[in-house]
Structures are given as C-alpha cells and as structure tokens.
Amino acid sequence: MEKKIGAYICTGCGIGEALDIEALSKVATTEYKIPICRRHAMLCSAEGTALIRADMEAEGVNTAVIAACSPRVMADVFDFGCDKVVERVNLREQVVWAHPAGDEDTQMLAEDQLRMGIVKAREMVPPEPFQGENLSKRILVVGGGLAGLTAAKETASAGYEVVLVEKADALGGYLRNVYKLPPSSPPYESLETPDLDGPVKAVVEHPKIKVYTGATVRKISGAPCMFDAKIGANGSEVEERVGAVVLATGSVPYDPTRLEDLGYGKSADVITADQLEVMFKEGNVKRPSNGGPVDAVAFILCAGSRDPKHLPYCSAACCVESLKQAKYFKEANPETPVYIFYKDIRAHGTYELLYKQLQKDGVIFVRGTVTGVDDDGTGGLVVSAEDQLTGAPVVSESVGLVVLATGMVSTAALGKSFKAVTPKEGEDEPEVPEDTILASNLLNLDYRQGPEIPALKYGFPDSHFICFPYESRRTGIYPAGTVRAPMDYARAVEDATGAALKAIQCVEMSAQGKAVHPRAGDLSYPEFFMQRCTQCKRCTEECPFGAIDEDEKGNPLPNPTRCRRCGVCMGACPERIISFKNYSVGMVGNMIKNIEVPEEDEEKPRILVLACENDAYPALDMVGIHRLTYNPWVRVIPVRCLGSMNLIWIADALSKGIDGVLLLGCRYGDDYQCHFIKGSELANIRMTKIKETLDRLVLESDRVRLEQISIADYPQLPKILDEFADNLANLGPNPYKGF
Incomplete structure (x- = not known):
C-alpha cells in the first residue's frame, strides 16, 4: 500500500491553549515530511471529520494521524473505512489534562507522542480479514435442561439453526424431578407448578432445532464457524458442522456421603433436598426408615457449602430451595413443625417476600452452627446447634426427617485432572505455569491443551469475572447455567439467553473475519x-x-x-x-527509537511506559480526566496485552538511552482480571529474563519494573509513576545516552 499521510491536530478541549501548536505541526511537516498537516478547533465535529474526508477524497490521503483525544473515545466518529489507516495520538487525556499548560516538558511530551504516532501509522497496513471455508452459523447446545432448552429456543427464535445434544433419553434435566418452583410473580408468596412439557415441545417441534437425546459429544475439532462435532447417538455416530457451542450441562449435588457429621449415612431419615424433591414429585413423602408420616422436619442449610473442608463457595440456590420445600410442608399441614438451621439466609430480590411469608407461617429459623444430628431414643432425630446471636445451645424438638441442603458442583468439575502441557522426551519443562484441565467428558475438544475448557476457581469454567461472563478460555464456547456458576432457575434462564446471544455474536463476527472479544471487531490476525x-x-x-x-x-x-x-x-x-498488519515487534520498536532522548546534561530523563490497553491505558486516561498530574518524563505506548511484550523492546529502549521502562498490566491470579487470562502473568515470568538483558548492557535491574493495576487503581498511578521517576533519578542517567 502506497501511503499518503495526513496529520490532523485538534486544538479543542484545552489542547490549543496548553501546547505550541505551530511547533507541534513542524514535527509532522519538517521532521517527518508529511505533506498535509491541518489544525481544527474540534476534529470530532461534523466539520472536523468533513475536513479529513475531503483530504481523503481530493488529496488521496489514505493514512490519518489524528492528534486529539484518547483512542478510547470517538472511535465511530473517526472510522473512515477498512481501507484507511487511522492512528490516534492521545494529546488530551495523557498530555494536556495531566500536565501543566505551557510547560516545556509538556510540549516535549506532546511532540514525542506525535512522533510515535506517525511512525506507527507509516508502518501499519489495513488488515485483511481472515476468510475460512465452509463456514457454519449453526449453534451446538450441549445439555437439554433448563439452560439448554432456553439457549436452544432463544437461538432458534433469532433465526439460527441449533443442534441440541442431551445425554438422557428425554429433555428437561433437573426440572423433570422438580415438584414446584419458587414464586416468580406478585405477590411472590405462592409456589408455582412447573410447565416442562411446553418448553420441551417448543424445542422438539421447532423447525430450526435438531435434537439428539441419549447422545454424547465424542469429539469437537476446529474453530469458530468451523467446528466439527462428532455426536454419538443410539449406537451410531453423526457429524455436525457448527459455528459456536453453548455448554449447558448443569451441575450435580455435592456428595452427601461426605457429610457424616450431619447424620447422612448414619440415619436413613437424613436425606438431601434433591431426594425430598423427588418424594414430593412422586407423592410419596414418608420417613425412609419406617415408612411413617413426617410429623416434623428440620432443614440444614449450607450442608457442605461455605466450608473449606467441602465446598468453599455459596451455591446460590440452596436457601431458596429450602424455603420452597418448607412451604411444601406448611401447605400440606400448617401445623407441621418446620425448623431451618442456617448460617445466612440468601433470599435475594423477590425471594425475600417468600422468606417473610414463611416466618408468618410459623417456620422456626435458627441462625447458628449445627453441632450434631442425633437419635432422640424414640426413633426420631434432634438437631443441635449453637445460636450465633446468643451463643446459647439450641435443640430442635424430635423430627421425623432432616433435610440437607447440599451445594451444587459444576459438571465441568467432575472427572480426573491432568496437566495441560506435558513436555516430550528431551524437551525442557515449559516456562508457563501449567493449567489443570478437567476431563469431564462433556465436549472432548481436539485441542492440544486438553479435552475440556479450563476452569477457574472451584471448577467452574467461567471467564473474565468482570467483563466477559459466558466466555470461556476457548473462543466460541460459552458455558451457561449452573455449569458456569451456582444460580437459581430465574438466573439460569437469563444466563442461557446471554450465552445464546454471545454465540450468535461469535458466528456473525467470525464469519466476517472479526475478533469476538475482547478486541471485538478487530480484523487483524497473527x-x-x-x-x-x-x-x-x-x-x-x-x-x-x-x-x-x-x-x-x-x-x-x-x-x-x-x-x-x-x-x-x-x-x-x-x-x-x-506479527499483525497493524501491530508488530518492529513497529513498536521503531516507535521507541523515535522518542527524543535529551542529553545527560539536560537532566531530563525519559521513562517508557508499556501500558496494557485493557486496564492500564484507561487508568492513565482516568488520571487525566480527574486532572491528576504525574511526571512529564513518561512516554506511553499502549500494547494489546502485556503478554505481547517482546523482550527486544526493553533492549531497544535502554540502548536508545531511555532511563527506565515501566510495564503496566492487569492483575492476575485465581480471580484473575487479565483480559487475556495469562498476559500479565507471562510478562512477569519474562521479567526474570530481563535481568539477563540488563546484565548484558551493564545496567541496573531497577530500571525495569512491572506493576499490576486495574482501572479502579487510577488514583494510585501518579504516585507509582513519580516514585519510579525518583528511583531512576537516584540511579543516575542511562549511560547509553547519546550513543
């Protein structure tokens, strides 16, 4: 592509008052020989964009360097088509709003940022989208319970074909054993009879949904819009081409045999909430020990949940399920004594009204830690607890049934674990910490990293916990419902709808050669x-x-x-x-090399900041928006992810004479925030090699530092930057200045 570059400098939002625009223009016209350099008081206005479009049409400009506000805003305004290169230079948030107006250092900062923008624009090429073959926009839904039925129905309603795979002989999942549902309409006090036949019929009879029951996914290979799924059903195997996958295989109750301290296995009359639900569904509510009637009942909530010895997390729906089942007994006989022993009642939203109604119905709530479930000597059971409010012991009257509200375990957390990366004979151990991937026989992915999608904390295959619900670490595969996180019925419906929409977004964008997330719409690829x-x-x-x-x-x-x-x-x-057409090692290296580094005697050190575009760069913008200030020696280059940092950039910066390099990336860990999962962690691992580079250059290791921050940490950024600058001042100038 033959480049014709135009530089456009906005003077609005305080830029014109803070900077010498004439001197800034000369950087473009004199230093870089750009033939067209224009200024405008508001480039984002209709008049401003018309100015740029006029140059593109009349002057043949195909590359625009726009020095104005942050590239995080006005993206649609400065979109001139896929065949044009547009590079945004952040003069507003990260220069004039964060540094003193009219100051020499502020001017030098602006000029360096423009230099880097011009260099990048010169090397960028408009991306050409990847176009695969035999693309499919069909959605595979694995699991035919509430979430799976919802995802299939919503996807088909949007006009997309669906392939639904259910391992049981009939659709419905857990709902097939549910007697009644919690209230979902005013006054939120009466239980509802589930209508399973309606949703199942709507799915089975829908012309766009193909249903396989008694089936499993034997293998999934390929990629979004090009997945090939082998499905085993009724003794045969079929292959379906699909574009994205919704994983809706649900959860299973926590193993109650591990709850001997609560009486399970010791007394036949200690059962789980799931077992009680089946009793009511079948109309056979009796004491398992002798077949007698249940004259009194006690519920123990968080049975194995919120317990480091069992499930450390809250299973979200147990409280409401126990309230619902307590209502069963009160509806059958208002005089039946019902006890609920709990740590906390989590009846969020309108479920609070059901909780209050049960208080009126006479249910006895005891907040405390259960200390024992014992035989009372007459064939009944008593539950002992320590009241959390008074510290006094509490003992229930004799009850015929004790119901344990066991938590839920994601089906993705079942099965044996194995290491994701196993070095072959003669190979070194990989430097990347190895994931543990759970082989649960759900998807059987043909991926070198393992057959299932990796899980986060507690075995749930969720993705970025703030920005990207539904999205797993395998592009195009979206967990939904209780396989993804503990939740109740209403949230499972909402969750499945969201996952279906994400799957649709995936196939549409992948078919156009665009990235799905988090760089949605990006046409480049490696x-x-x-x-x-x-x-x-x-x-x-x-x-x-x-x-x-x-x-x-x-x-x-x-x-x-x-x-x-x-x-x-x-x-x-x-x-x-x-490399990418608009992002490469050489491109960023040349940006670094075009920073002007003053001589040692000028006492103006330079600091290169490589800032992750997902949290660190927005945090720097927030500093400017709030008019906080930091050291003007800083020169910022946004990177897609700190994991994309190549060590040559550090060598380029230090050999150029830049005094220090600060890497700003997302936080990582079990509750990771890194938008690309391992990016900042990998950068931290690579930091161990930076010392080798510094030793080779005979430089101090303190000249390079990595900081993990989130966008909410912006108030701390000025201190981080200023302290780093102070440390560099103590170290003295980079000895490579002037070479």
Whole structure:
C-alpha cells in the first residue's frame, strides 16, 4: 500500500491553549515530511471529520494521524473505512489534562507522542480479514435442561439453526424431578407448578432445532464457524458442522456421603433436598426408615457449602430451595413443625417476600452452627446447634426427617485432572505455569491443551469475572447455567439467553473475519514468517486460547477464528516471526527509537511506559480526566496485552538511552482480571529474563519494573509513576545516552 499521510491536530478541549501548536505541526511537516498537516478547533465535529474526508477524497490521503483525544473515545466518529489507516495520538487525556499548560516538558511530551504516532501509522497496513471455508452459523447446545432448552429456543427464535445434544433419553434435566418452583410473580408468596412439557415441545417441534437425546459429544475439532462435532447417538455416530457451542450441562449435588457429621449415612431419615424433591414429585413423602408420616422436619442449610473442608463457595440456590420445600410442608399441614438451621439466609430480590411469608407461617429459623444430628431414643432425630446471636445451645424438638441442603458442583468439575502441557522426551519443562484441565467428558475438544475448557476457581469454567461472563478460555464456547456458576432457575434462564446471544455474536463476527472479544471487531490476525521458525513451541504453549496447533514437525498451525488478537504469541516468539498488519515487534520498536532522548546534561530523563490497553491505558486516561498530574518524563505506548511484550523492546529502549521502562498490566491470579487470562502473568515470568538483558548492557535491574493495576487503581498511578521517576533519578542517567 502506497501511503499518503495526513496529520490532523485538534486544538479543542484545552489542547490549543496548553501546547505550541505551530511547533507541534513542524514535527509532522519538517521532521517527518508529511505533506498535509491541518489544525481544527474540534476534529470530532461534523466539520472536523468533513475536513479529513475531503483530504481523503481530493488529496488521496489514505493514512490519518489524528492528534486529539484518547483512542478510547470517538472511535465511530473517526472510522473512515477498512481501507484507511487511522492512528490516534492521545494529546488530551495523557498530555494536556495531566500536565501543566505551557510547560516545556509538556510540549516535549506532546511532540514525542506525535512522533510515535506517525511512525506507527507509516508502518501499519489495513488488515485483511481472515476468510475460512465452509463456514457454519449453526449453534451446538450441549445439555437439554433448563439452560439448554432456553439457549436452544432463544437461538432458534433469532433465526439460527441449533443442534441440541442431551445425554438422557428425554429433555428437561433437573426440572423433570422438580415438584414446584419458587414464586416468580406478585405477590411472590405462592409456589408455582412447573410447565416442562411446553418448553420441551417448543424445542422438539421447532423447525430450526435438531435434537439428539441419549447422545454424547465424542469429539469437537476446529474453530469458530468451523467446528466439527462428532455426536454419538443410539449406537451410531453423526457429524455436525457448527459455528459456536453453548455448554449447558448443569451441575450435580455435592456428595452427601461426605457429610457424616450431619447424620447422612448414619440415619436413613437424613436425606438431601434433591431426594425430598423427588418424594414430593412422586407423592410419596414418608420417613425412609419406617415408612411413617413426617410429623416434623428440620432443614440444614449450607450442608457442605461455605466450608473449606467441602465446598468453599455459596451455591446460590440452596436457601431458596429450602424455603420452597418448607412451604411444601406448611401447605400440606400448617401445623407441621418446620425448623431451618442456617448460617445466612440468601433470599435475594423477590425471594425475600417468600422468606417473610414463611416466618408468618410459623417456620422456626435458627441462625447458628449445627453441632450434631442425633437419635432422640424414640426413633426420631434432634438437631443441635449453637445460636450465633446468643451463643446459647439450641435443640430442635424430635423430627421425623432432616433435610440437607447440599451445594451444587459444576459438571465441568467432575472427572480426573491432568496437566495441560506435558513436555516430550528431551524437551525442557515449559516456562508457563501449567493449567489443570478437567476431563469431564462433556465436549472432548481436539485441542492440544486438553479435552475440556479450563476452569477457574472451584471448577467452574467461567471467564473474565468482570467483563466477559459466558466466555470461556476457548473462543466460541460459552458455558451457561449452573455449569458456569451456582444460580437459581430465574438466573439460569437469563444466563442461557446471554450465552445464546454471545454465540450468535461469535458466528456473525467470525464469519466476517472479526475478533469476538475482547478486541471485538478487530480484523487483524497473527501472520507467521515460517522461514525463520525454529519449532520452539513457545507460541503454541503460551497462547491462552488454544489458537495455535502444531503439525507433525512441530511447526505452528494457527486457527485464526480461535484467536483473540492479544499478541501473546508475538511476545513469546524469540525469532520475532509473528506479527499483525497493524501491530508488530518492529513497529513498536521503531516507535521507541523515535522518542527524543535529551542529553545527560539536560537532566531530563525519559521513562517508557508499556501500558496494557485493557486496564492500564484507561487508568492513565482516568488520571487525566480527574486532572491528576504525574511526571512529564513518561512516554506511553499502549500494547494489546502485556503478554505481547517482546523482550527486544526493553533492549531497544535502554540502548536508545531511555532511563527506565515501566510495564503496566492487569492483575492476575485465581480471580484473575487479565483480559487475556495469562498476559500479565507471562510478562512477569519474562521479567526474570530481563535481568539477563540488563546484565548484558551493564545496567541496573531497577530500571525495569512491572506493576499490576486495574482501572479502579487510577488514583494510585501518579504516585507509582513519580516514585519510579525518583528511583531512576537516584540511579543516575542511562549511560547509553547519546550513543
């Protein structure tokens, strides 16, 4: 592409008053020989964008460097089509709003940011979207319970074909054994009879839904819009081409045999809530020990939940289920004594009204820790507890039945575990900490990272807990319902609808060659210069999303529609053979090399900040929006993910004479916030190699530092930046200045 660049400098929002615009313009026209450089008081206005469009039409400008506000805003305003290159230079939030107006250092900062923007624009090429073959927009739904039925129905209602796979002989899942449902309409006090036949019939008879019952998924290979699913049903195997997958296999009750301290297994009259539900469904509510009537009942909530010895988490629906079942007894006989022993009652939303109604009905609520379930000597049971409010012991009257509200365990957490990456004979151990992937026989993915989607805390296969619900670590696969997180019926319906919409978004965007998340709409994808590949496998092992396979010789085989465009593979590659048309190692390296570094005697150090675009860069914007200030020696380059950082950038910066490099990335850990899962963690691992680089350059290791921050940490950023600048001042100038 033959470039014709136009530079456009906005003078609005205080930029014109804070900077010498004439001097800034000369950076473009004199230093970089850009033929067209225009200024406007409000580039984001209709008049301002018309100015740029006029140059594109009349002057042949195909590359626009827009020095104005943050690239995080006005993206739609400055969209001039896929065939144009647009580079945004952040003069507002990160220059004039965060530094003193009219100051020499502020001016130098603005000029450096413009230099880097021009260099990047020169090297960028409009991305060409990846186009696969035999693309499918059908959605595979695995699981035919409430979430699966909902996902299938909502997807088909939106006009998309669905393949539904259910392992049982009939659809319905857990709902097939449910007697009644909690109230969902005013006055939220009466239980409701479930209508399972209606939803099942709507799915089975829908012309766009193909249903397999008594079936399992034997293998899924491929990538979004190109998944091939082998389904075993009725002794035969069929193959379906699908575009995305909704995993809705639900959960199972926690194993009650581990709750001997609550009497399970010791007394036949200690049962689980699920067993009680079946009794009511079948109309056979009797004491298992002798077949006698249940004259009194006690419920024990959090039986094995919120307990580090069992399930550390709250299972969300147990409280409401116990309230519902207590209502069963009160509806059958208002005089039946009903006890509920609980740690906390979590009856959120309108369920609070059901809770209050049961108080009126005479249910006895005891908040305390259960200390024992014992035989009272007459064939009945008594529950002992320590009242949390008074500290006094509490003992129930003799009851015929004790019901344990056991928690729920995701079906993704079942089965044996194994290591995701096993080095072959003669290979070194991989540097990346190994995931534990759960082999639960749900999807049987043909991925080198393992057959199931990785799980987060407690075995639930959720993704980014703030920004990306439904999205797993395998692009195009969306967990929904209680396989994803503990939840009640109403939330499961909402959850399945959300997952269906995400699956639809996935197939639509993947068919256009666009990234799905979090860089939604990105048309770029990694390209490999295979002539220099050494088959080191770093890219395949470090990719967080399984987007790169290997052939029999160990060469990388990219799956572009699995790719989330984070650039982790680019940062991992020691030969630097991986690049994007608008993001590459060389491109960022040249941006670094075009920062003007003052001589040592000018006493103006320079700090390079590589800021993750997901949290760190927005946090820097927030600093400016709140008019906080920080050291003007900082030069910021946004990166797609800190995991895309290649160590050569550190060497480029320090050999250029830049005094220090600060890496700002997302937080990571069990409750990770990194938008690309392992990006900042990988950067931290690579930091161990930076010392080798610094030793080779005979420089102090304190010149490079990594900080984990979230966008909410913006008030601390000025202190972080200023303290780093102070530390560099104590170290003294980089000895490579001037070379």
